[in-house]
Amino acid sequence: MEREDIDYVLLNHKFPFTVWDIFERYFILIAPLGICLVSLSMFSGGFNFGHIYRNNFLNSFFLTAVIGLVLGICLFLFIFRRIRTESRFKVIDLPDNVNKSVIEAMLPQLGWTMDCNEENQIVATTKVSPFSWGEAVTLLFDKNKVLINTRPVGMQPFTVNRDKINYRKFMTIINEHSI
DSSP: OOHHHHHHHHHHSBOOOOHHHHHHTGGGGHHHHHHHHHHHHHHHHHHHHTTTTSSSTTOHHHHHHHHHHHHHHHHHHHHHHHHHHTTBOEEEEOOTTOOHHHHHHHHHHHTOEEEEEETTEEEEEOOOBTTBSOEEEEEEEETTEEEEEEEEOTTOOOOSSHHHHHHHHHHHHHHHHHO
C-alpha cells in the first residue's frame, strides 16, 4: 500500500475505492441485476400479452416474476453488503505488552503467511478454505492500536464470513498473549 492509501485508511477505516474494484469486486452484481431485469420484463410482457390476466391474478407467471424480482433484489443487497463489509477495517486497542514484533511472531500460530512487512503495516495471506480462495489480512499499526482487515485474494469478490473468523482468531491470540 502506498503512503496516501495508508493515510486514507487511518482516517476513514476503510480501503479507498479504485476503478479496479469495479472489475474485481463489483462486477458480480451484474448477475442479480440481470435476474431483476428478467423479472421486470416478465411483468411487462405478461401485461402486454395478457398472461397475467389469465385464470386468476395469482397465476404461476405472476408468481414467477415476483419471486424472481425479490430473489434478485435480496441477492444484490447481500452481495453488495458483503463487499462493503470486507473493505472496512476494525480498530483494536493493543495491550501494553503487545506490539508489531510480537504480532509478527504470532502469525505462524494463526496459520497466516506473511507477504509484506513494512514500517507500520503487515500483509499476510490465509490458506484456502471451502468458501474462499484465501484472504489477504492487512494489519496497520497506529500508536497503540492496530487496524485489521480481511479481503479475498484474486478475483473472488467476497467471502462468506471468513473475515469474522480471521478477526476472532486474531483477537483470541492477542487476548492469550496479554494474560
